[in-house]
Amino acid sequence: xxxxxxxxxxxxxxxxxxxxxxxxxxxxxxxxxxxxxxxxxxxxxxxxxxxxxxxxxxxxxxxxxxxxxxxxxxxxxxxxxxxxxxxxxxxxxxxxxxxxxxxxxxxxxxxxxxxxxxxxxxxxxxxxxxxxxxxxxxxxxxxxxxxxxxxxxxxxxxxxxxxxxxxxxxxxxxxxxxxxxxxxxxxxxxxxxxxxxxxxxxxx
Numbered sequence: 738x739x740x741x742x743x744x745x746x747x748x749x750x751x752x753x754x755x756x757x758x759x760x761x762x763x764x765x766x767x768x769x770x771x772x773x774x775x776x777x778x779x780x781x782x783x784x785x786x787x788x789x790x791x792x793x794x795x796x797x798x799x800x801x802x803x804x805x806x807x808x809x810x811x812x813x814x815x816x817x818x819x820x821x822x823x824x825x826x827x828x829x830x831x832x833x834x835x836x837x838x839x840x841x842x843x844x845x846x847x848x849x850x851x852x853x854x855x856x857x858x859x860x861x862x863x864x865x866x867x868x869x870x871x872x873x874x875x876x877x878x879x880x881x882x883x884x885x886x887x888x889x890x891x892x893x894x895x896x897x898x899x900x901x902x903x904x905x906x907x908x909x910x911x912x913x914x915x916x917x918x919x920x921x922x923x924x925x926x927x928x929x930x931x932x933x934x935x936x937x938x939x940x941x
Contacts, residue, residue: 749894750872753865767843
């Protein structure tokens with residue numbers, strides 16, 4: 738039986754991380770959010786810090802890539818030595834996602850994992866969104882900031898994630914056609930949303 742794979746795209750403050758984490762724990766699946774950065778660094782030979790610098794942040798700046806390039810220890814592909822660093826980082830993450838998917842059932846949060854795994858039939862691609870008031874409340878409580886600041890953070894993070902996804906894939910971030918399921922966590926809540934996703938995974 739092939740591994741079961743779940744990719745979770747999410748609006749900032751939608752509870753997507755918590756939902757993905759709960760699914761992974763309930764089904765004893767590997768969980769990869771920030772953990773993916775460490776794995777990608779280990780597999781590629783690039784410094785882990787550079788993965789954090791470029792994490793879900795697209796850039797067209799060749800100069801910025803040149804400035805950041807001292808972080809890279811070696812090229813992970815012979816054909817990528819002259820490639821801008823942000824592209825090296827994306828490809829390293831891309832390869833790591835596929836390598837993990839080959840060896841275990843896993844949940845991937847963000848980082849275009851659905852695109853990396855798009856040709857597989859054992860993947861469920863989910864996008865989590867929520868009502869803006871719920872998102873503002875959740876972010877304000879989590880970051881200990883006021884609601885205006887929380888809304889600014891949400892807008893910034895969503896724009897960043899959207900730009901990254903749209904830049905590196907052939908799909909559109911948050912669009913219904915880009916995913917198998919789009920779920921409003923404001924309606925079901927964190928636990929019921931995760932249980933709903935588990936039902937789909939168990940049916941695969």
